[in-house]
Amino acid sequence: MNTGMYEEGLDKTAANFAVLTPLTFIERAASVYPQRPAIAHGAVRRTWADTYARTRRLASALQARGIGEGDTVAAMLPNIPEMVEAHFGVPMLGAVLNALNTRLDANTLAFMLNHGEAKAVLIDREFAGVMREALAQADHPILVIDIDDSEYTGPGERIGEIDYESLLASGDPEFAWTPPSDEWNAICLNYTSGTTGNPKGVVYHHRGAYTNAVSNILEWDMPKHAVYLWTLPMFHCNGWCFPWTVAARAGVNVCLRRVDAKTIFDLIRSEGVTHYCGAPIVQNLLVNAPEEMKHGITQRVHAMVAGAAPPAAMIEGMERLGFELTHVYGLTEVYGPAAVCAQQAEWSTLDIGERARLNARQGVRYHLQDAVRVLNPLTMEPVPADGETIGEIMFRGNITMKGYLKNAAATQEAFRGGWFHTGDLAVAYPDGYVRIKDRSKDIIISGGENISSIEVEDVLYRHPAVLAVAVVAKPDARWGETPCAFVELKAGATVSAADLIAHCKNHLAGFKVPRAIEFCELPKTSTGKIQKFELRKRAGSVTAIDV
Structure with missing residues (x-):
C-alpha cells in the first residue's frame, strides 16, 4: 500500500500536535471560568483563578529551591486544598509527585522517601511525628515544607525549614510553566501497599493521567x-x-x-x-448511618x-x-x-x-x-x-x-x-x-475443589446483620483448607455463628460453607480495603465449627 503521499509535507508541528497532559485542564478552567469556585474547605473559598495562581507560585518557588525536571516531591497530606494544588504545581516544573499514604509507619515512609529520592516533602502538621521519624532515616537531604491547615486543631508541630504559605509568597503567580516535552514523562509516583517485602513504586505518565481523568x-x-x-x-x-x-x-x-x-x-x-x-x-x-443524618x-x-x-x-x-x-x-x-x-x-x-x-x-x-x-x-x-x-x-x-x-x-x-x-x-x-x-492468592482449595472467597462473601453480605465480611483459607488436617469467615456486624445487630452457617447452607454447596466464623472489627487499609493478609495470620488460631 502506498502511504507516502500522506506523509510527504505533512509533518507533526506545534500547530497540529500537542502532548497530552492534565495540566492543561487547570489552565483552561482558570481562563474560561476564572471566578467559578474551585475549593471549599471550612472557611476557605477559592476560585479557579486563585487556585491556578497558587499552583504556579508553588512551581516557581520549588524551582527556585533547586527542584527540577525528574525530581520527586513527596506529600504527606490529607484531602486539603494544598494536596489539590500539588497535583498541578509539582508537575508544572517537570517534577514528579509522590503522594504518601498517611496511615503508614515511619520505616515504610522512610523507604519510600529514599527509594523515590524525594528532594522535597510537604507535611501536614498532623503527621509531623511519624514524618520526623521517617526523615531521621533519610539517606539524602530533603527540603521539608510545613502545612498548617486551619481545619486541623489537634496536636502536631512544625518540623520544616519553611511553611507552605511563605513558600507560595516567594513564588511567581505568572510562572511560565511549559507542558512536558513528551507525554510519556512521569507525572506521579505511587507505592503499592505491598503485604510482603518492600512496596513497589508505580510510575504514572502524563498521557495516562490525562486519559483516565477524561474517562x-x-x-x-x-x-x-x-x-x-x-x-x-x-x-x-x-x-x-x-x-x-x-x-x-x-x-x-x-x-x-x-x-x-x-x-x-x-x-x-x-x-x-x-x-x-x-x-x-x-x-x-x-x-x-442514623436516619436523622440523611434528611434534606x-x-x-x-x-x-x-x-x-x-x-x-x-x-x-x-x-x-x-x-x-x-x-x-x-x-x-x-x-x-x-x-x-x-x-x-x-x-x-x-x-x-x-x-x-x-x-x-x-x-x-x-x-x-x-x-x-x-x-x-x-x-x-x-x-x-x-x-x-x-x-x-x-x-x-x-x-x-x-x-x-x-x-x-x-x-x-x-x-x-x-x-x-x-x-x-x-x-x-x-x-x-x-x-x-x-x-489468585485468595482462592481456597478444599479437598481439591476450588472455592471462591468472593462467592462465600457475597452470600454472607446478604444477611441483614452483616456490615462487612472477609473469607480466607483456614488450614485443615483433612481437607487441606476450608473457608474461615471474619464478620463485622452492623451497629446493634445480633446474630450467632450458627445462624450464619445456616444462612450459608441455604445458598452454597456444603463444601463451600465456612467451618469457622469469628466476629470482629475487620482490619482495613486507609482506603477501606480489608487486609486479608492480616486475617490469614489469625485464621490458624480460629476454632472450626462442625457443619
Whole structure:
C-alpha cells in the first residue's frame, strides 16, 4: 500500500500536535471560568483563578529551591486544598509527585522517601511525628515544607525549614510553566501497599493521567461545575485521577480531612455535593448511618465504588438515599479504576437480586483504555465467554503505568505477553462483561475443589446483620483448607455463628460453607480495603465449627 503521499509535507508541528497532559485542564478552567469556585474547605473559598495562581507560585518557588525536571516531591497530606494544588504545581516544573499514604509507619515512609529520592516533602502538621521519624532515616537531604491547615486543631508541630504559605509568597503567580516535552514523562509516583517485602513504586505518565481523568468524566457523564466531595484519599492512585478530572470540568473540590458520616451528609447538603468516590466501607458507613443524618438532600448524588462488588443490601440502601451507584474496578498500576460496570437501561426493570448480580461484575474497559480481557495466563488466549472458565484479568492501553521504579524485572513480568497481569482471577460473560472470582492468592482449595472467597462473601453480605465480611483459607488436617469467615456486624445487630452457617447452607454447596466464623472489627487499609493478609495470620488460631 502506498502511504507516502500522506506523509510527504505533512509533518507533526506545534500547530497540529500537542502532548497530552492534565495540566492543561487547570489552565483552561482558570481562563474560561476564572471566578467559578474551585475549593471549599471550612472557611476557605477559592476560585479557579486563585487556585491556578497558587499552583504556579508553588512551581516557581520549588524551582527556585533547586527542584527540577525528574525530581520527586513527596506529600504527606490529607484531602486539603494544598494536596489539590500539588497535583498541578509539582508537575508544572517537570517534577514528579509522590503522594504518601498517611496511615503508614515511619520505616515504610522512610523507604519510600529514599527509594523515590524525594528532594522535597510537604507535611501536614498532623503527621509531623511519624514524618520526623521517617526523615531521621533519610539517606539524602530533603527540603521539608510545613502545612498548617486551619481545619486541623489537634496536636502536631512544625518540623520544616519553611511553611507552605511563605513558600507560595516567594513564588511567581505568572510562572511560565511549559507542558512536558513528551507525554510519556512521569507525572506521579505511587507505592503499592505491598503485604510482603518492600512496596513497589508505580510510575504514572502524563498521557495516562490525562486519559483516565477524561474517562472518569465519560463514565459518569460528569457535567460542568460538578461538586466533588473528597471522601477518597488523594494519596490513593492520586485520588483515581480526580484532582485532574474536577479541573477538567471546572468543578468544586470539597475537601475533607477525615471520613465521618455526619460531616459527609452535612457537606452534601451545605455544598450541594453531586459526586464522590469511596470503598465499600465508606458506602456502608452512609447507608447504615442514623436516619436523622440523611434528611434534606434534594440533589441527585452520584457515588462511585471500588474495592469489592456492591451487595444487594448496599444497592438498596443507596437507592433509598437517592444516590446512584457506579461500580468500577482497577489497581494502582492502572491509575485506579480502568474498568466500569456500565449499567444497561433494561437492568432497571429487574428485581434487586438480579440487579445486584449484574452490578457486581467488574464490567468493561474505561472509554480511553484499550482493553480489559480475561486470558489464560499460560497461553495468553482469551478464556471462553461462558461465565464459568476462570482466567486472569489483564489490561492493555494508555491507562496503564510506565512500570515499577528501579525494578525492571518486576516490570517485565507484569507486562509479560503484552498485557498487564493483575493477579485477579475472573470469568468472562457472553455480553463482554468480566467478573472477578478471586485474587489468585485468595482462592481456597478444599479437598481439591476450588472455592471462591468472593462467592462465600457475597452470600454472607446478604444477611441483614452483616456490615462487612472477609473469607480466607483456614488450614485443615483433612481437607487441606476450608473457608474461615471474619464478620463485622452492623451497629446493634445480633446474630450467632450458627445462624450464619445456616444462612450459608441455604445458598452454597456444603463444601463451600465456612467451618469457622469469628466476629470482629475487620482490619482495613486507609482506603477501606480489608487486609486479608492480616486475617490469614489469625485464621490458624480460629476454632472450626462442625457443619
